[in-house]
Amino acid sequence: MTVTDKSSFEKKISRILITETEIRDRIHECGEQLSREYEGKPLLLVSVLKGAFIFLADLTRAVTIPCEIGFMAAQSYFSGTSSNGSVEITYDLTQDISKYHVVIVEDIIDTGRTLSEIVKLLRARDPLSLKIVTLLDKPSRRVVKIDADVSLFTIPDHFVIGYGLDCGEYYRNLPYIAEYDESIGGKE
Ligand code: IMP
Ligand code: MG
Numbered sequence: 001m002t003v004t005d006k007s008s009f010e011k012k013i014s015r016i017l018i019t020e021t022e023i024r025d026r027i028h029e030c031g032e033q034l035s036r037e038y039e040g041k042p043l044l045l046v047s048v049l050k051g052a053f054i055f056l057a058d059l060t061r062a063v064t065i066p067c068e069i070g071f072m073a074a075q076s077y078f079s080g081t082s083s084n085g086s087v088e089i090t091y092d093l094t095q096d097i098s099k100y101h102v103v104i105v106e107d108i109i110d111t112g113r114t115l116s117e118i119v120k121l122l123r124a125r126d127p128l129s130l131k132i133v134t135l136l137d138k139p140s141r142r143v144v145k146i147d148a149d150v151s152l153f154t155i156p157d158h159f160v161i162g163y164g165l166d167c168g169e170y171y172r173n174l175p176y177i178a179e180y181d182e183s184i185g186g187k188e
Helices: 006-011 020-037 053-062 113-123
Strands: 013-018 043-049 068-077 083-091 101-109 129-137 150-154 177-180
Touching: 020 053, 020 129, 020 150, 043 053, 043 113, 053 101, 068 113, 083 113, 101 113, 113 129
Parallel strands: 043 068, 043 101, 101 129, 129 150
Antiparallel strands: 013 177, 068 083
C-alpha cells in the first residue's frame, strides 16, 4: 500500500516511547564503550538491514576508533505487524569475518528468530569474536533463547515504529521510537 496522506500517517503514531535525545545519549555511551573495548583490534560492525540502518549510522559516528562496516539483510516479517516465523538471508556480507572482531548491530530483538539465524551463520565463519548490540529488546516476546551483549532500551510488548523501524515500509524516517496504533484503521 502506498501512503501519501500525511494526516492519516500521523494518526497511527500513538505515543513517543523513546525520544531523540534519549536515543542519542545511549548511543553516545555505547560508542564510547565499544571504542574502549575494541581499541587496537580489527572491528567490523555488521548491520542487519533494513531496520538497523539509522542505528548503525549513528553508532558508527559515536565510535572513535578505526572500524569497518558491513551489511546483511534478513527477511522474517511480511509487511505489517505479525511475524511469519521464517528467516531468509537475502543479502550477505562481503568481508572475510575470520579477520575481525564482529559486532552485530540490530534494531530490535523480538522473537529472536532472525538474530539466532544470523548468529549461527556468522559463528560458523569463525570471527575473532562475536557480540550483539541491539537498540531495542522486547524480552517478553522471545521464542528462541538469545540475549544481546548490549541492549540500549528494553521495551514492552507493543509494535514500535521510527528510527529505522517500519510498519509496511513506512515510518522509518521518524527521528524517535513511537508506539504504532493498530486500533485506527486496522493493520497495514
Ligand atoms: P525477530 O522476531 O526477533 O526475529 O525480529 C525480526 C525483525 O522484525 C526485527 O529485526 C525487526 O526488523 C522486525 N520487528 C520486530 N518487532 C518489531 C516492531 O515492534 N516494530 C518494527 N519492526 C519489528
Ligand atoms: Mg532487524
